[in-house]
Amino acid sequence: MVPFIACLLLFLLGLYAIVLKRNIIKIIIGFSLMEYAVNLLFAFIGFKQGAIAPIITRLGMTQDFVDPLPQALVLTSIVIGLATTALMLAFAMRIYEKYHTFDITEIRRLRG
Amino acid sequence: MIELYVLLVAMLAAAVVAIEIKDLLAAAVSMGMVGFSVAILFILVQAPDLAIVQIVVEILAVVFFAAVILRTTHDDSTVQLRITSRMILPAVLYGIFVLMFVAVMTSVLRELPVFGSPLMRVAGNYLAVGLNQSGAANLVTAIVLDFRAYDTIGEAVVLFTAVVGVLTIVRQIGRKADAGEEHA
Amino acid sequence: MSRGMTVIVQSVTRLVAGMLFLFGCYIVLHGHLTPGGGFAGGVLIAAAFILVSLAFGSVENVEQHRYTFSSVFESLGGLGFLAIGLAGYLAGHQFLSNLWPKVGEPLTLFSAGTIPLANIAIAMKVGAGLFAIFLALGASRFVMKD
Secondary structure (H helix, E strand, O other), rough: OHHHHHHHHHHHHHHHHHOOOOOOHHHHHHHHHHHHHHHHHHHHHEEEEEOOOOEOOOOOOOEEEEOOOHHHHHHHHHHHHHHHHHHHHHHHHEEEEEEEEOOOHHHHHHOO | OOOHHHHOOOOOHHHHHHHOOHHHHHHHHHHHHHHHHHHHHHHOOOOOOOOOOHHHHHHHHEEEEEHHHHOOOOOOOOOOOOOHHHHHHHHHHEEEEEHHHOOOOOHHHHHHOOOOOOOOOOHHHHHHHHHHOOOOEEEHHHHHHHHHHHHHHHHHHHHHHHHHHHHHHHHHHHHHHHHHHOOO | OOOOOHHEEEEHHHHEEEHHHHHHHHHHHHOOOOOOOHHHHHHHHHHHHHHHHHHHOOOOHHHHHHHHHHHHHHHHHHHHHHHHHHHHOOOOOOOOOOOOOOOOOOOOOOOOOOHHHHHHHHHHHHHHHHHHHHHOOOOOHHOOOO
16 A cells, blocks of 8 residues: 555655646656656556566466556556657757746746 | 665655756756666566666656756756745645545545555456467567557557657757857 | 767777667567567667767767668658558458467567567667657757866
């Protein structure tokens, strides 16, 4: 139960950065933290006490394996997370070149 | 499992530092520490595939952050200790969301399987027939590229869209701004 | 000392970059037997290229060539994955179904049908795409500004 609660706390920390921070880089860091929280929650849900990683090393193994399905889902999600983070960083860089600031309230004032 | 709890505490502490510190480069490095903690946690819960991907992806994420921060500025001028009036509405909304989130999550956490004993309703079938039907010894690869390969196609499409988006946003200004044509 | 990092970094990079690339190829090719696969191996290969271009810097037109090559390789990876899917469809099964899963001895390198080929395609797509993002963000020209 404690690992799940830690994941939820990390999710709330990321959401706090997105809602209440005014710096764009901090907001992107908040997005990354939320993504880590969700990935970690998936991996924790699939964990089985005393089991081994789901890789068959010889024929006719009888040990318990952990759940491989959440791992397969998270595997694609991690790489997608890096690509979307890079996309957000590109937006941030473009905004900085136009407005010379990362402060979102300044950007709103300069619109038009 | 004491090391798992130590890593969880370190992860949360690094997340707080990454959000609150004034220097943006230090914030990116703290975010890297969160990512590496997550990678080691993946090893502890027997997911070596995820650990490898997470470590390498985290290195690249910190490199991307450092590239953008060194190209622009690494001083967060918005960090301030006193509370201004325009922070009140987001803070109230966030507080309301946190209350609702906690209320929902207390019931969800009661429904979730206990940590260490998953349900494995779908995965039991994959574990039973995976080696025979796909021939792959690594069952995660068997699921990613055989049983659930449509997920991988979707991932490829999202990755392609993100790459095209980055190139579209950055390439032209990167070249033109050096020549002094746009937004001088 | 015109571009790139110091001579220490460059010497270490000469020793390490080849091994990093080789390790990435190993992870891709053994993706159906050991931990890893197309995603991890592709990101590792991209990291090898990124290490070289961070350590040695780059000239504008060389970077243009690298950008073109990475775009071509990314498209080839995506097309290869779609071709593997279509091959399963044309052979009379569903789209993306695995051809010849029984060919070869299990737990050896040549087994698992089309899964190693799909791993290679995914690795090309992921590695080339991330390297293109790195070139677009322009890190190799701005890291050593001061």
